Amino acid sequence: MSVRTSGRVLWVATRMVLAFTLILGIGYTLAITAIGQIAFPDRANGSLIRNADGQVVASSLIGQSFSDADGAPLARYFQPRPSAAEYDAQKSGGSNAGPENPTLIRDIKERRNQIARFNGVAPASIPADALTASASGLEPDISPRYAALQEARVARARHLSLATVKKLVAQHTTQPYVGFIGEPVVNVVTLNEALDRQKG
Incomplete structure (x- = not known):
């Protein structure tokens, strides 16, 4: 050439x-x-949540802890799934513990007892998603069953009627895609933000 x-x-x-x-x-x-x-x-910009002053306080796509400075759960808020990453996006990931891992078994038992006491319910009524961390550690959603278990406690702590709290839970529940793909879920982040806007 x-x-x-x-x-x-x-x-x-x-x-x-x-x-x-x-x-x-x-x-x-x-x-x-x-x-x-x-x-x-909204989605293209990160599904950001702003407070009444217009400040960004969260994203509806990323779970967060609703606890005090010592890590104790706050009764005024619906609690999310446990997080192996402490809801830190930089450490996103699961525990990678198998079902026979003794540490995981111990943690599940402790969580069941703590959630039962905190909500005043029977340990047997607590669903699996309340006891196990998600694969990402950032899951913002819980099952409607776990949300229902927390409704009475949140209503008491906020001096709201149970009907008001149930209505808010329903408003923040996403149904399965096209009616059958996936399960219904409740977004804890947007639900708690809505609760903060309520009087009580």
Whole structure:
């Protein structure tokens, strides 16, 4: 291949790289960003939750602890699933403990007893998601069964009627996709934010 031919091939290849960089690297990225901002602005920006002053206080996609400085759960709030990552996105992950792991078995027993005492319910009534951490450690959702177990305690602590609390739980319950994919879930983060806006 002559130098002239080689130069022509190199020039064609360079133009192709530049063209695809502009089309796929920049154009495609801008187009997808624009679609996200127009069609799903809340999700595209991280599903942020703002307080009455407009300050960002959380994301509905990331769970958080509702406890005091000593780590004790606050009765005014619905409690989330346990987290092996302490709800820290930088340490996201599960415990990786198998079902026969003695530490996991001990933790589940302790959690069952603590949740039963905290909510004034029978240990046998506590669902599995209240006892086991999620794979990410950042799960913002709990089962409706776990939410229902906490309703009376939250209503008492906030001096709200049980009917008011149940209504809020229903409003923050997401049903399965297209009616049958997945399970109903309650977003604890958005639910607790809604509770803070209530009087009581």
